[in-house]
Amino acid sequence: xxxxxVDFFGDERHAKRRRxxxxxxxxxxxxxxxxxxxxHAEYLWERLPGWSALYGFGSCVLLIFVSKFFGHxxxxxxxxxxxx
Amino acid sequence: MTDFVHPGLxxxxxxxxxPFLKGSVRKxxxxxxxxxxxxxxxxxxxxGYGAARFIGQQIMIAKVDKLSVLFATVFSIMALIxxxxxxHLTHAGQHVAAxxxxxxxxxxxxxxxxxxxxxxxxxMTFASAYLVFAQRSDQALSAGFxxxxxxxxxxxxxxxxxxxxGFATGSLLFGPIEGGLGFATCLILAGxxxxxxxxxxxxxxxxxxxxxxxxxxVFMSAFTTKTAVYVLxxxxxxxxxxxxxxxxxxxxxxxxxVLENDCRRxxxxxxxxxxxxxxxxxxxxxxxxxxxxxxxxxAHILYKALLFMGAGAVIHVTGRRKLxxxxxxxxxxxxxxxxxxxxxxxxxxxxxxxxxxxxxxVVAAAKQDHRALVVLALTMASSGTFLHTGLKLPxxxxxxxxxxxxxxxxxxxxxxxxxMAAVLCIAIGxxxxxxxxxxxxxxxxxxxxGVHVTESxxxxxxxxxxxxxxxxALDPENTISIDTDWFYRMGARHFMWLAxxxxxxxxxxxxxxxxxxALPFLLGMARAGLxxxxxxxxxxxxxxxxxxxxxxxxxxxxxSGVVTHYALAxxxxxIAGIAVFAVAWR
Numbered sequence: 001x002x003x004x005x006v007d008f009f010g011d012e013r014h015a016k017r018r019r020x021x022x023x024x025x026x027x028x029x030x031x032x033x034x035x036x037x038x039x040h041a042e043y044l045w046e047r048l049p050g051w052s053a054l055y056g057f058g059s060c061v062l063l064i065f066v067s068k069f070f071g072h073x074x075x076x077x078x079x080x081x082x083x084x
Numbered sequence: 085m086t087d088f089v090h091p092g093l094x095x096x097x098x099x100x101x102x103p104f105l106k107g108s109v110r111k112x113x114x115x116x117x118x119x120x121x122x123x124x125x126x127x128x129x130x131x132g133y134g135a136a137r138f139i140g141q142q143i144m145i146a147k148v149d150k151l152s153v154l155f156a157t158v159f160s161i162m163a164l165i166x167x168x169x170x171x172h173l174t175h176a177g178q179h180v181a182a183x184x185x186x187x188x189x190x191x192x193x194x195x196x197x198x199x200x201x202x203x204x205x206x207x208m209t210f211a212s213a214y215l216v217f218a219q220r221s222d223q224a225l226s227a228g229f230x231x232x233x234x235x236x237x238x239x240x241x242x243x244x245x246x247x248x249x250g251f252a253t254g255s256l257l258f259g260p261i262e263g264g265l266g267f268a269t270c271l272i273l274a275g276x277x278x279x280x281x282x283x284x285x286x287x288x289x290x291x292x293x294x295x296x297x298x299x300x301x302v303f304m305s306a307f308t309t310k311t312a313v314y315v316l317x318x319x320x321x322x323x324x325x326x327x328x329x330x331x332x333x334x335x336x337x338x339x340x341x342v343l344e345n346d347c348r349r350x351x352x353x354x355x356x357x358x359x360x361x362x363x364x365x366x367x368x369x370x371x372x373x374x375x376x377x378x379x380x381x382x383a384h385i386l387y388k389a390l391l392f393m394g395a396g397a398v399i400h401v402t403g404r405r406k407l408x409x410x411x412x413x414x415x416x417x418x419x420x421x422x423x424x425x426x427x428x429x430x431x432x433x434x435x436x437x438x439x440x441x442x443x444x445x446v447v448a449a450a451k452q453d454h455r456a457l458v459v460l461a462l463t464m465a466s467s468g469t470f471l472h473t474g475l476k477l478p479x480x481x482x483x484x485x486x487x488x489x490x491x492x493x494x495x496x497x498x499x500x501x502x503x504m505a506a507v508l509c510i511a512i513g514x515x516x517x518x519x520x521x522x523x524x525x526x527x528x529x530x531x532x533x534g535v536h537v538t539e540s541x542x543x544x545x546x547x548x549x550x551x552x553x554x555x556x557a558l559d560p561e562n563t564i565s566i567d568t569d570w571f572y573r574m575g576a577r578h579f580m581w582l583a584x585x586x587x588x589x590x591x592x593x594x595x596x597x598x599x600x601x602a603l604p605f606l607l608g609m610a611r612a613g614l615x616x617x618x619x620x621x622x623x624x625x626x627x628x629x630x631x632x633x634x635x636x637x638x639x640x641x642x643x644s645g646v647v648t649h650y651a652l653a654x655x656x657x658x659i660a661g662i663a664v665f666a667v668a669w670r
Binding site: 025026042061067083 | 464
């Protein structure tokens, strides 16, 4: 069973079904976010359905590019023999 | 029947017979000790044990309350899991070191006074350093020495703080520190923050853990930082500085994790990030925040160990640790992958996994405390956590480009240990009330609300979307990253340069001057002195002696032996004396 699940995520022949499933999950999450009951919202953004999706995506992109910027432009990344 | 058996001493004393046992007897024995420790923790009653007086101070070996029992529970469970994972080891050394390490961590957790705490604190440092040295490569040896040096520096600060604090308050009993941050308190705090790997004091962790042995790193990931979280929760709840340090720490770890190529170093940066949540929670200091921080420590120990065990299994089987050299292992190691992913879902706080019910308590406490910036930063760090441990690392390790590595599932004991941790990660996620009942304060928090589930899934799955879209930007690169260890690694190099170049040159110049100029001069002086001595002084002395001898000879001729001659001479003398007196008188 584990092997089949793992193969589903690894094998190239499942790529199309995988992608479809992924997009379906994304759409369902956003729809669900519109439907859930929000009893207590501390901040403005919490009242915004779909905010968390937007924030998650934005955070991810920001983290990738800001970190790579630090790594390459601020020279945090060095050759492996840097300390040798 | 005593109502308290110290589980720490059970481990430390229990480590002694290990080298003398062999084969399956040793295996049974090393499993027995953690099992007994779990029983000891489950059956203990709150109270103070082992009170005594030492150098005029009140000490208490063990103080049992809900907070210490919570940490002791997870520590002894983790010790059992780690021991199962290391069961295939043939050498006793690592078992002994791990037992002393766990025992010392338990010693810190129960310590009722600073002296006991410090003693076990040092025990942890030395025992854990062995787990790095046991790897035996040159890299590991240097990393181990750096690890020791940094921790000993931290311990000196801690000891200094303890002594000053003891003088100021007159008591060494360990408890909440009141009255703001004085010099003594700052030293103690610095010692604690160093072990919690709070930037800029974090680099020892990400430097040493990836160099430790496969089994040793699993232990290390669990104990040092979490004992530091425990002592912070005990001594510094509600210290505002910790909120900001924790928040920065949570993001610091994920930023570095983007750059990292070494699989266990990437996971180590996520320890820094996750401990950030705990430090921030302790800093907020409300009942809910402290509950969140310590429950997150509980969950973290289990899922982080699971992740380290997964990465360790890959290293054990393939001998490779860099993401650029790994890939395509899902075909040969599906069970390892599945168990690793349980840890990844737990650390990322997916619903029904442990992180979901603990991490969210810290974030909710920050919200309740009206700290919007902290909430946003911690949520962003959650996204980064899933991005790396849940997506990047498994993708490049198990999927990605097939490197055609020969691999198989790791030894069964490793899989069993991972299975135990995975079951607990899911169990905590499914039945959070069991964990909540162990927390130091009453819990008024419900993790499974509709909005919390959809929000978490939104953040996580759209992080996955970002990952899929910008996958190429995340490709690991064959580099290392400069962290704050740069200061002491390069500092030590500059110091050595200073010692080898200018100082050595100065020393050589001084000795050259003395050899070429001062020494011949002194030699010449000595020769001249000798010559003066021989020809001048000796000659003069000889001449005087000869003159005296000759004078004596001449004088002897006056000694005729006739009394009338002497009487005549005396009379002549008296007359001469009177004449002189008369002239002088006048």
